[in-house]
Amino acid sequence: MAKILMIGGGVSGLSAGIYAQLNGHHAIVCEKHFVAGGNLTGWDRGEYHMDNCIHWLTGTNPATTTYKMWEELGALGDVEVFQGESLYTCECNGTTLSLYKDLYRIEQEMLELSPKDKKEIQSLIRAIEIVQGICGIAGEKHSEKLTAKGTIFGIPALMKYYALTTGELAARFSHPLLRSFISAFWGDDFGSLALLMVFAHFCGENGGIPKGGSCAMAERMSERLKSLGGELLLQKEAVKINHENGRAESVTFADGTTIDADYVILTADPAVVFKKMLDIPMPKQLKKQYQNSRLRRFSSYQCAFACDLAELPFQGDFIFEVPVKYRSMLHMNQVIVREFSHEPSFAPEGKNILQTLTFCYEEDAVKFIEFRNQDKQAYKKKKQEIADLLMHLLVEKFPQLQGKLTCVDVWTPATYQRYTDSEMGSYMSFALPSKVLPTRASNRVQGLSNVFLATQWQQIPGGLPVAAEGGKMAIETIQKEIKVKANKSKYKKILLTSR
Ligand SMILES: Cc1cc2nc3c(=O)[nH]c(=O)nc-3n(C[C@H](O)[C@H](O)[C@H](O)COP(=O)(O)OP(=O)(O)OC[C@H]3O[C@@H](n4cnc5c(N)ncnc54)[C@H](O)[C@@H]3O)c2cc1C
Numbered sequence: 001m002a003k004i005l006m007i008g009g010g011v012s013g014l015s016a017g018i019y020a021q022l023n024g025h026h027a028i029v030c031e032k033h034f035v036a037g038g039n040l041t042g043w044d045r046g047e048y049h050m051d052n053c054i055h056w057l058t059g060t061n062p063a064t065t066t067y068k069m070w071e072e073l074g075a076l077g078d079v080e081v082f083q084g085e086s087l088y089t090c091e092c093n094g095t096t097l098s099l100y101k102d103l104y105r106i107e108q109e110m111l112e113l114s115p116k117d118k119k120e121i122q123s124l125i126r127a128i129e130i131v132q133g134i135c136g137i138a139g140e141k142h143s144e145k146l147t148a149k150g151t152i153f154g155i156p157a158l159m160k161y162y163a164l165t166t167g168e169l170a171a172r173f174s175h176p177l178l179r180s181f182i183s184a185f186w187g188d189d190f191g192s193l194a195l196l197m198v199f200a201h202f203c204g205e206n207g208g209i210p211k212g213g214s215c216a217m218a219e220r221m222s223e224r225l226k227s228l229g230g231e232l233l234l235q236k237e238a239v240k241i242n243h244e245n246g247r248a249e250s251v252t253f254a255d256g257t258t259i260d261a262d263y264v265i266l267t268a269d270p271a272v273v274f275k276k277m278l279d280i281p282m283p284k285q286l287k288k289q290y291q292n293s294r295l296r297r298f299s300s301y302q303c304a305f306a307c308d309l310a311e312l313p314f315q316g317d318f319i320f321e322v323p324v325k326y327r328s329m330l331h332m333n334q335v336i337v338r339e340f341s342h343e344p345s346f347a348p349e350g351k352n353i354l355q356t357l358t359f360c361y362e363e364d365a366v367k368f369i370e371f372r373n374q375d376k377q378a379y380k381k382k383k384q385e386i387a388d389l390l391m392h393l394l395v396e397k398f399p400q401l402q403g404k405l406t407c408v409d410v411w412t413p414a415t416y417q418r419y420t421d422s423e424m425g426s427y428m429s430f431a432l433p434s435k436v437l438p439t440r441a442s443n444r445v446q447g448l449s450n451v452f453l454a455t456q457w458q459q460i461p462g463g464l465p466v467a468a469e470g471g472k473m474a475i476e477t478i479q480k481e482i483k484v485k486a487n488k489s490k491y492k493k494i495l496l497t498s499r
Pocket of ligand 1: 007008009037039040052053238269300419421422427428456462464
């Protein structure tokens with residue numbers, strides 16, 4: 001039995017801890033915050049609950065291997081999984097279109113809106129079906145998998161999307177609403193393959209939200225770790241990995257304590273870990289990713305509004321265009337507003353909680369962080385201005401919200417940076433650009449034989465399943481190491497006894 005220390009108690013760290021316990025080791029998960037979960041979190045403001053994370057959780061379809069992983073991790077427990085009729089609704093000049101869970105309803109509505117775009121629409125739907133087939137979530141029951149031959153035949157239809165950004169794909173449609181629908185969620189710069197994946201999983205009943213949302217899922221995973229005998233140490237911030245002769249010996253924490261370990265798994269943002277905790281360089285493959293100007297990181301700022309209205313004018317996530325005169329202030333053309341009527345406990349009876357989310361790229365994220373560091377009062381004022389403007393935009397869009405909204409919280413990339421110690425408040429690895437395939441960088445750290453990485457940053461793009469798989473894979477690598485070591489000592493013994 002090995003003593004394995006996880007640095008970071010987000011999904012990657014909890015996953016590594018749980019798999020370590022399942023493989024007979026002793027896991028100690030060290031989290032700097034007072035609660036585990038990392039970005040998978042939520043919090044209360046008065047009688048309202050803010051949900052920070054899950055819009056869709058890939059792996060809620062029981063036919064998938066990711067579902068089995070979530071089950072092993074205790075992430076789903078025995079709670080219901082909610083999958084709304086649509087993931088998001090997009091509006092343009094008063095007309096709306098939704099990403100429904102029924103793919104053929106989307107196709108039909110797109111065709112009705114713009115018969116001229118028939119060729120592009122059918123090509124998109126066909127590509128989504130192929131992705132579903134590759135992922136084993138195709139067919140009426142969303143459980144069919146393409147054969148190897150079917151996959152090979154399907155790949156040429158995906159090449160177009162591999163080569164296009166969402167902006168370029170949107171430009172191939174003539175109808176303005178179809179154009180916004182394609183680039184609405186992330187803007188124009190993502191690779192279209194990412195878009196296909198989101199459509200395929202959501203329409204393949206593989207993108208639901210476990211009841212209770214993000215916070216409840218993090219709590220279930222923490223409980224799973226503890227119930228298996230693992231330790232979860234909170235407010236335990238690692239500051240230094242102590243190593244000698246190519247092996248980590250122990251980890252020193254901000255509270256002055258040191259814990260020794262057989263293996264160390266690093267799960268926090270490597271951009272920070274290799275600057276602050278380790279005096280050896282970041283693995284080359286990973287460094288290349290951080291240095292690649294096409295691999296952009298992103299964050300967002302969000303405002304939560306208590307809403308004194310029982311019946312809302314929209315469902316799920318609603319995306320709308322920011323009027324041109326406000327774009328320079330918000331630094332984005334679209335705003336997403338989310339409602340949580342599927343979670344009655346998130347707001348008092350007869351009321352609702354609404355959250356706006358505005359994405360920002362690296363430059364803007366860094367500005368938020370610098371701004372807060374330089375002048376906390378000015379930063380506070382800026383947050384208030386943003387909240388006022390967003391409230392104004394919401395009321396302009398839905399006049400029935402007039403006088404019904406009260407801002408209860410605003411959080412920005414600076415909040416994410418402080419909370420999870422990611423370099424620029426980014427929280428979902430790199431955005432997948434066009435002409436890049438999702439690949440995973442090695443989890444090994446050159447020069448240290450018993451230190452491994454389990455972070456979403458190894459893969460493009462990230463997300464909860466990527467984080468959880470990273471934890472699982474780090475333990476698989478350790479298992480292999482242990483086996484190799486055991487075999488070596490067995491052969492050594494045989495050699496010695498045969499002499
Ligand atoms: C607004 C938002 C929406 C999202 N929506 C989705 C979605 O719908 N679907 C999806 O799949 N994903 C979504 N994500 C992304 C998802 O939350 C992340 O991919 C995932 O949580 C990453 O987990 P992680 O454990 O790798 O990293 P993190 O969550 O960053 O966890 C790292 C942990 O390490 C801790 N830590 C850092 N430094 C130290 C230290 N020195 N010592 C000890 N602990 C340390 C941090 O406090 C943190 O808890 C969303 C994220 C956000 C913020």
